[in-house]
């Protein structure tokens with residue numbers, strides 16, 4: 001049961017075990033519960049190694065990670081940052097928190113991620129950066145994004161919050177742009193409860209982010225504050241969970257891909273259902289297994305399918321609502337691909353522990369008469 005007690009099959013559940021408990025006990029026995037303590041650096045080192053990058057800076061959340069990345073790159077008031085409209089609201093909020101303007105870009109049908117063909121026409125002299133989001137575990141088309149970014153001298157920040165372990169042309173996400181942000185919220189591929197990480201190969205950015213994360217303390221004198229920083233630190237308790245989760249991360253990615261394969265086999269020939277994207281360049285890690293429902297061919301709307309599953313104790317949810325239509329950001333734009341995806345998309349239960357019988361239960365529920 002979920003904390004709400006409503007669903008016998010929740011959308012996602014964290015997978016926690018003996019190692020997590022042992023590391024947490026260590027925090028309690030040692031008294032290292034704040035951000036001083038050995039787990040933070042150990043988790044950073046392990047995660048940087050996993051991504052194949054040289055620096056990692058652990059943070060209080062994925063949103064804080066994005067915010068630090070933008071600040072370290074010098075993004076601020078008067079600047080514009082290109083973001084996909086189809087993403088979680090935090091991607092754009094992090095931009096707004098710097099005083100810059102998020103500029104919303106339509107999705108590419110083939111990958112559901114930011115459309116590289118739409119970038120150039122949105123670029124102005126104020127554009128400073130682009131944030132490709134590896135949506136639902138599917139990498140964005142990085143080479144084409146990097147090429148446009150290089151031509152216009154834009155920084156590239158990957159929002160990899162949903163894509164730990166995904167690969168673009170064989171290379172792990174996180175090392176593809178200037179800097180990348182990850183989230184370890186409870187529903188993500190690994191979790192620290194709340195938490196995040198920025199990774200980069202650039203030592204200058206890593207140092208700026210370390211300073212900004214810790215109240216803007218000078219590295220030489222902790223009681224001197226040359227810049228106005230934040231408390232965006234990760235605690236030793238969160239990092240204890242994170243380090244334990246690193247032992248499972250490959251297992252989690254394998255489980256997500258197994259679940260995707262099972263859903264894919266069962267749903268591939270159902271009229272009106274479209275399986276998640278799988279572009280040729282991508283190794284999708286299927287954070288949330290999400291499909292499209294065409295009501296004319298399927299015989300029910302996406303919302304109808306969500307309620308049917310809910311009534312059977314199965315948690316499903318519509319995919320993200322485009323940010324250009326959110327009350328805080330409404331721009332009056334028409335971004336038709338994202339709008340159509342958002343109208344038809346549904347995320348299905350995707351917990352790593354789901355077995356064949358539970359997956360079969362979801363499939364039968366999808367196919368059952370309303």
Ligand SMILES: *Cc1c(COP(=O)(O)O)cnc(C)c1O
Pocket residue numbers: 061062063064087088090091133159161162183184185194195196
């Ligand atoms: C989860 C998520 C975030 C924010 O992460 P928090 O840890 O909840 O702050 C940012 N971007 C995307 C795409 C996400 O899915």
